[in-house]
Amino acid sequence: MRLASLVALWQTSASCTVHCTVVTVVTDLVRHAAVFEPGDPPRCGRMIFLDPGGESLVTIVERFGDGPVRTREAAATHVPVGEAVAALARARADARAHPAARFWGAVAVVALQLVTRGRILPGVSATDHDCWRAGPLDAGDLRRVRELAAAMPAEARAVPRQEAGGEPWLPDAEQLVRAFLDAVADTMPRSPGAVLATGARAYAAAEPVKVPRLRRWAEENSAALDSGVRLSLRIEADDPAAAEFRAVAQLHSLADPALVVDAADLWHGRAAGFGPRARIEATLAVRRAARVWPRLARLLDAAVPDELTLSDDDLGELLSGAADRLAAAGVDVHWPRSLVRGLSARAVVGERDPAPSDLPSFLGGRHLTSFDWRLALGGEPLTAAEMDRLAEAHRPVVRLRNQWVLIDPALARKARERELKPLTGVEALAAALTGTAEVDGEQVTVEPSAWLDDLRRHLAEPPADVAVPAGLAATLRDYQLAGLRWLARMTSLGLGACLADDMGLGKTITLIALHLHRSGAGPTLVVCPASLLGNWEREITRFAPGVPVRRYHGAGRTLAEEGFVLTTYATMRLDAPRLADHPWGLLVADEAQHVKNPASGTAKALREIPAAARVALTGTPVENNLSELWAILDWTTPGLLGPLTRFRARWASHIEGGDTETAERLARLVGPFLLRRRKSDPGIAPELPAKTETDRPVALTAEQAGLYEAVVRESMTQIAAASGMARRGLIVKLLTALKQICNHPAQYLHESGPRLAGRSGKLELLDELVDTIVAEDGAVLVFTQYVAMARLIERHLTGRGVATQLLHGGTPVARREELVQHFQDGHVPVFLLSLKAAGTGLNLTRADHVIHFDRWWNPAVEDQATDRAHRIGQSRPVQVHRLIAEGTIEDRIAQMLAAKRSLADAVLASGEAALTELTDAELAALVELR
Numbered sequence: 001m002r003l004a005s006l007v008a009l010w011q012t013s014a015s016c017t018v019h020c021t022v023v024t025v026v027t028d029l030v031r032h033a034a035v036f037e038p039g040d041p042p043r044c045g046r047m048i049f050l051d052p053g054g055e056s057l058v059t060i061v062e063r064f065g066d067g068p069v070r071t072r073e074a075a076a077t078h079v080p081v082g083e084a085v086a087a088l089a090r091a092r093a094d095a096r097a098h099p100a101a102r103f104w105g106a107v108a109v110v111a112l113q114l115v116t117r118g119r120i121l122p123g124v125s126a127t128d129h130d131c132w133r134a135g136p137l138d139a140g141d142l143r144r145v146r147e148l149a150a151a152m153p154a155e156a157r158a159v160p161r162q163e164a165g166g167e168p169w170l171p172d173a174e175q176l177v178r179a180f181l182d183a184v185a186d187t188m189p190r191s192p193g194a195v196l197a198t199g200a201r202a203y204a205a206a207e208p209v210k211v212p213r214l215r216r217w218a219e220e221n222s223a224a225l226d227s228g229v230r231l232s233l234r235i236e237a238d239d240p241a242a243a244e245f246r247a248v249a250q251l252h253s254l255a256d257p258a259l260v261v262d263a264a265d266l267w268h269g270r271a272a273g274f275g276p277r278a279r280i281e282a283t284l285a286v287r288r289a290a291r292v293w294p295r296l297a298r299l300l301d302a303a304v305p306d307e308l309t310l311s312d313d314d315l316g317e318l319l320s321g322a323a324d325r326l327a328a329a330g331v332d333v334h335w336p337r338s339l340v341r342g343l344s345a346r347a348v349v350g351e352r353d354p355a356p357s358d359l360p361s362f363l364g365g366r367h368l369t370s371f372d373w374r375l376a377l378g379g380e381p382l383t384a385a386e387m388d389r390l391a392e393a394h395r396p397v398v399r400l401r402n403q404w405v406l407i408d409p410a411l412a413r414k415a416r417e418r419e420l421k422p423l424t425g426v427e428a429l430a431a432a433l434t435g436t437a438e439v440d441g442e443q444v445t446v447e448p449s450a451w452l453d454d455l456r457r458h459l460a461e462p463p464a465d466v467a468v469p470a471g472l473a474a475t476l477r478d479y480q481l482a483g484l485r486w487l488a489r490m491t492s493l494g495l496g497a498c499l500a501d502d503m504g505l506g507k508t509i510t511l512i513a514l515h516l517h518r519s520g521a522g523p524t525l526v527v528c529p530a531s532l533l534g535n536w537e538r539e540i541t542r543f544a545p546g547v548p549v550r551r552y553h554g555a556g557r558t559l560a561e562e563g564f565v566l567t568t569y570a571t572m573r574l575d576a577p578r579l580a581d582h583p584w585g586l587l588v589a590d591e592a593q594h595v596k597n598p599a600s601g602t603a604k605a606l607r608e609i610p611a612a613a614r615v616a617l618t619g620t621p622v623e624n625n626l627s628e629l630w631a632i633l634d635w636t637t638p639g640l641l642g643p644l645t646r647f648r649a650r651w652a653s654h655i656e657g658g659d660t661e662t663a664e665r666l667a668r669l670v671g672p673f674l675l676r677r678r679k680s681d682p683g684i685a686p687e688l689p690a691k692t693e694t695d696r697p698v699a700l701t702a703e704q705a706g707l708y709e710a711v712v713r714e715s716m717t718q719i720a721a722a723s724g725m726a727r728r729g730l731i732v733k734l735l736t737a738l739k740q741i742c743n744h745p746a747q748y749l750h751e752s753g754p755r756l757a758g759r760s761g762k763l764e765l766l767d768e769l770v771d772t773i774v775a776e777d778g779a780v781l782v783f784t785q786y787v788a789m790a791r792l793i794e795r796h797l798t799g800r801g802v803a804t805q806l807l808h809g810g811t812p813v814a815r816r817e818e819l820v821q822h823f824q825d826g827h828v829p830v831f832l833l834s835l836k837a838a839g840t841g842l843n844l845t846r847a848d849h850v851i852h853f854d855r856w857w858n859p860a861v862e863d864q865a866t867d868r869a870h871r872i873g874q875s876r877p878v879q880v881h882r883l884i885a886e887g888t889i890e891d892r893i894a895q896m897l898a899a900k901r902s903l904a905d906a907v908l909a910s911g912e913a914a915l916t917e918l919t920d921a922e923l924a925a926l927v928e929l930r
Contacts, residue, residue, distance in 0.1 A: 111184035355451035360494025469516035491613035496636025522585025587611035809837035
């Protein structure tokens with residue numbers, strides 16, 4: 001297992017949550033010498049970092065060369081093992097880390113590996129507390145422990161040890177390594193979930209539990225830790241045809257791994273090299289193995305636990321998982337060479353089907369594809385007759401190709417039930433793209449047929465050249481022409497597509513070119529926000545003169561048989577049945593994030609409208625979480641990502657947990673169906689001027705600070721006494737109140753006709769910025785998520801003689817278009833906009849400044865708003881100003897958002913909904929005024 005995976009496993013499974021701040025602190029500490037101090041129970045052990053800035057003093061033991069051992073005092077920082085392991089594991093490869101910290105990092109990796117292999121045993125500590133210990137260790141583990149102990153730097157074993165009246169001494173290195181392994185083993189299995197799962201606190205909770213009554217039982221378990229022998233089973237096949245099998249108990253010396261004897265030889269005194277306790281240790285080893293596979297308990301009933309006659313059922317259990325469980329517990333199972341275990345199975349898609357002659361019909365779901373199990377022996381596929389022989393076998397061995405073959409019962413079932421539920425065309429293509437598919441709730445490896453693999457490769461290749469349509473009155477940029485070629489290929493195959501270019505890169509003109517390219521395929525229906533109807537109509541008239549374009553909006557609306565039909569999401573929802581009855585050659589969802597909620601009425605209505613091809617246009621395919629990407633692609637290409645519940649279980653939950661390998665597999669799946677280009681990509685928009693983003697911290701006024709602290713104090717008292725949905729509602733109310741206070745007291749207090757000047761730090765900074773921008777003949781967009789705040793700003797600026805205009809969600813469509821043109825023509829320098837209503841679709845390139853008066857919970861939404869100005873057509877550098885109230889929740893949220901800039905390409909947190917799940921202490925730390 002890779003180091004990153006081990007560290008991730010530790011961080012998600014350890015009893016104490018490893019917060020980012022703790023990891024950061026420990027990451028800095030690894031630059032100092034690290035010492036491990038064992039504890040009782042082991043999970044109470046601590047790492048001591050000899051940090052000159054540490055707040056405590058410790059006595060450490062030192063030896064220089066061959067000189068005497070001496071003690072000295074040093075400043076130090078103590079960190080529990082559970083909080084230090086992740087940073088230590090990373091320090092192993094960090095050249096800046098201290099050699100002692102790198103050493104303990106190497107030990108930490110070994111500890112994590114032992115835990116992931118299940119090599120932990122329950123025990124009782126010296127003070128009668130419940131604990132887990134690392135073990136049993138095999139010969140390789142012991143060799144690694146001894147190698148680590150031999151390589152331990154002096155600084156890493158400087159734990160203070162001094163007997164009364166005696167000289168200080170350095171502890172035994174191997175014992176110290178073993179104690180650290182125990183500390184990690186004792187921390188990993190403990191969590192609130194473990195307590196819930198077991199119904200007990202001992203061996204599950206982090207808090208020490210006294211269990212003196214379990215000491216005798218624990219000592220038997222602990223014998224495996226220091227046992228001198230290891231058990232294995234050798235399977236003998238006296239006569240495979242007669243089903244005569246035996247499991248012979250073998251014993252291995254841990255002191256000399258080359259020394260192996262049968263249990264019968266040990267019991268009869270024919271095993272030189274084993275100690276006097278070997279029989280007792282062997283009996284205990286058999287007893288432990290019997291807990292994993294109860295059939296072995298029969299060995300304990302014999303005078304000599306030497307061998308066990310195996311029935312077909314016994315063999316079947318070993319083959320279907322018991323052998324693997326035994327191996328995980330340190331008991332290897334050795335099969336005879338005369339029996340082959342080379343049978344394997346994989347699913348194949350489309351092997352019994354000819355290549356489809358009509359790909360659009362096939363991918364449109366009108367035909368099903370075969371989906372079967374294929375078994376192979378030594379990598380060579382079995383014939384149909386051989387598969388039948390396996391299917392008819394009722395024993396765990398069968399004669400195939402002149403040899404006896406062991407059969408896993410699960411493989412035999414696959415031979416009997418080789419035909420699986422057929423797949424749709426899109427499901428078959430998804431399996432070919434990812435190499436996996438789901439069978440009975442499990443992901444299995446899939447092999448596509450030759451024609452299906454050819455289709456997969458075809459989608460991975462650059463699309464064929466497409467001539468620019470003759471009717472297009474524009475010159476396409478290279479990336480726009482590449483987008484046209486891609487859309488032309490996808491729609492010709494009957495596949496949907498999502499063009500997810502950054503705002504302002506020309507998705508509209510690319511789509512107009514696609515319509516012209518598909519001339520004769522039928523009319524194109526464009527569904528978009530109401531604010532974009534005018535833009536679509538102007539663009540079509542400008543770039544495709546002569547193509548009919550009709551607005552299906554307002555009273556007396558009618559449909560057209562050719563050209564473009566433009567409608568809004570609201571009208572589409574009302575008239576979905578009528579629109580569904582019309583034949584559409586192409587259906588386009590612009591600003592497709594409007595249907596990111598698949599359960600919404602708008603999304604359901606859009607799915608009811610059939611079309612020969614579907615295209616989604618959006619600059620933000622992921623705004624909040626991966627389920628939004630599912631909603632868009634499941635509309636463009638139904639069935640590609642499976643049902644939403646399965647998508648969340650298979651993809652979203654893993655990726656949101658930081659699983660990069662799963663993210664890469666999902667990228668392979670969605671890559672052919674989603675084209676994403678950014679303005680910052682090389683060669684996309686080299687003429688686009690620079691964009692500078694600046695956080696502008698402002699201090700609260702005395703009035704704001706007083707309101708802020710009063711609201712926090714009162715709200716936290718209410719939240720502490722609430723639970724469930726009531727608590728979540730109170731948290732959302734608190735967050736909203738604090739953001740409004742940070743904006744202006746008048747907004748929070750809902751004052752009518754208030755005095756505005758001198759009461760808000762943000763408003764004062766806004767005045768400074770606007771004065772400078774207007775003096776330099778610039779223009780500015782001011783975004784706020786609150787219409788009430790926008791009206792206060794409008795009143796304030798108008799009173800100062802600054803010309804402004806305001807656009808919000810209640811502005812009629814015609815008025816919106818007038819306001820946009822008025823601003824673009826230079827009549828007003830300040831355009832106030834509601835973030836949600838005006839954050840998409842508008843072309844406001846006259847502005848060379850963008851001010852975010854308050855922060856949205858999602859950086860992708862803010863980026864969309866900024867792109868109203870920073871888009872193709874902008875000729876001046878754009879400066880973005882984000883106003884942030886210092887020491888408040890806005891300050892903390894700004895830090896969180898700065899860390900999430902890349903999440904639009906992977907996963908975004910869920911904003912306020914996530915904050916409602918914070919504990920009272922975490923919430924208090926978040927909202928505290930500092």
